Amino acid sequence: MLLQLTDISKSYGATPIIEGISFQIQERERIGLVGVNGAGKSTLLKILAGELSPDGGAIYKTKECTIGYLPQNSGFHSDRTIDAEMRAVFSHLTEAEAELRELERLIADPKLQADDKRYQETLERYARKSDWFRDQGGFEMETRIRSVLHGMGFGQFPPDTPVATLSGGQKTRLALARLLLQAPDLLLLDEPTNHLDIETLTWLEDYLRGYPGAILVVSHDRYFLDALVQTIVEIERHGAKRYAGNYTRFVKLKAAEYESAMKQYEKQQTEIARMEDFIRRNIARASTTKRAQSRRKALERMERVDKPAGEVKKRTSHSTSIGRPGSTCWRCAIWP
Numbered sequence: 001m002l003l004q005l006t007d008i009s010k011s012y013g014a015t016p017i018i019e020g021i022s023f024q025i026q027e028r029e030r031i032g033l034v035g036v037n038g039a040g041k042s043t044l045l046k047i048l049a050g051e052l053s054p055d056g057g058a059i060y061k062t063k064e065c066t067i068g069y070l071p072q073n074s075g076f077h078s079d080r081t082i083d084a085e086m087r088a089v090f091s092h093l094t095e096a097e098a099e100l101r102e103l104e105r106l107i108a109d110p111k112l113q114a115d116d117k118r119y120q121e122t123l124e125r126y127a128r129k130s131d132w133f134r135d136q137g138g139f140e141m142e143t144r145i146r147s148v149l150h151g152m153g154f155g156q157f158p159p160d161t162p163v164a165t166l167s168g169g170q171k172t173r174l175a176l177a178r179l180l181l182q183a184p185d186l187l188l189l190d191e192p193t194n195h196l197d198i199e200t201l202t203w204l205e206d207y208l209r210g211y212p213g214a215i216l217v218v219s220h221d222r223y224f225l226d227a228l229v230q231t232i233v234e235i236e237r238h239g240a241k242r243y244a245g246n247y248t249r250f251v252k253l254k255a256a257e258y259e260s261a262m263k264q265y266e267k268q269q270t271e272i273a274r275m276e277d278f279i280r281r282n283i284a285r286a287s288t289t290k291r292a293q294s295r296r297k298a299l300e301r302m303e304r305v306d307k308p309a310g311e312v313k314k315r316t317s318h319s320t321s322i323g324r325p326g327s328t329c330w331r332c333a334i335w336p
């Protein structure tokens with residue numbers, strides 16, 4: 001297990017947003033976090049990312065577990081260029097690379113070569129540092145940066161483009177590219193597919209499918225969720241419930257749940273109407289008033305079944321209308 005949330009709650013002022021949220025995230029798990037607008041999905045991600053304190057509950061995570069968070073419309077501010085920003089992810093490697101270049105310069109120096117002991121020591125240092133650099137993926141750094149930048153749609157951008165000159169959407173894309181290079185154990189992504197064209201979206205789906213860590217993602221794109229996740233956690237009425245399977249399966253399970261809850265509700269409503277009718281007809285009659293009174297007591301004691309909140313339906317969403325072949329655009333909505 002990578003991380004566990006127990007009984008997490010959060011209110012804004014007197015308004016409870018989430019309550020009693022408990023679930024686990026396993027290594028390499030891909031979870032889609034869904035719920036109606038305002039259900040508290042972003043709030044929960046912020047709590048997990050450590051950007052917001054919960055009012056109650058606890059989060060347990062293994063000591064080594066690293067977490068990376070992409071907020072919605074991340075507003076990425078940087079004075080660096082695109083290339084420098086990506087390279088900053090690998091500062092431990094770029095520093096080692098500079099050290100290796102310096103050692104190479106020393107090794108080539110005839111003065112050092114004349115001092116056999118120091119020369120041997122420097123060669124050994126160079127060998128140790130080279131091995132470490134190779135083991136840390138130093139030789140792949142350049143390729144990884146190029147491949148992620150290309151995949152995220154920055155292939156045509158000169159590497160010395162200042163981040164500050166990018167549009168809001170491009171900055172969010174770049175923030176995601178940087179996060180992918182950081183490769184944390186748990187990726188928290190809030191609407192990562194906004195601002196992506198179909199080509200970038202397809203690349204991202206593919207990249208995330210092979211991602212070595214766990215992913216908790218909020219997305220209104222059902223195709224994206226279906227392609228990526230094997231578990232759905234829904235926030236509904238402040239609490240969280242886990243459903244095994246992708247988004248399509250979740251919709252089916254919810255429909256079955258809704259139907260069954262509706263049947264129970266309707267059955268009870270019929271029973272209530274029947275009892276009320278009996279009471280109305282018999283309460284005033286001396287011979288039957290006792291029975292009517294006892295029926296009234298039973299009615300008062302009856303535990304009421306709540307009317308189910310609504311159904312998961314499809315509706316058009318302009319924000320996701322990026323023209324996937326054969327797609328009906330989508331948004332998860334639960335109608336009252």
Ligand SMILES: Nc1ncnc2c1ncn2[C@@H]1O[C@H](COP(=O)(O)OP(=O)(O)OP(=O)(O)O)[C@@H](O)[C@H]1O
Pocket residue numbers: 012017035036037038039040041042043044
């Ligand atoms: N800083 C804040 N102060 C007060 N209320 C807030 C604050 N942040 C969020 N809220 C409210 O808390 C509720 C949950 O917000 P949150 O953004 O977590 O929901 P969400 O499920 O991510 O919604 P969406 O799908 O619209 O992004 C909303 O009603 C929102 O208006």
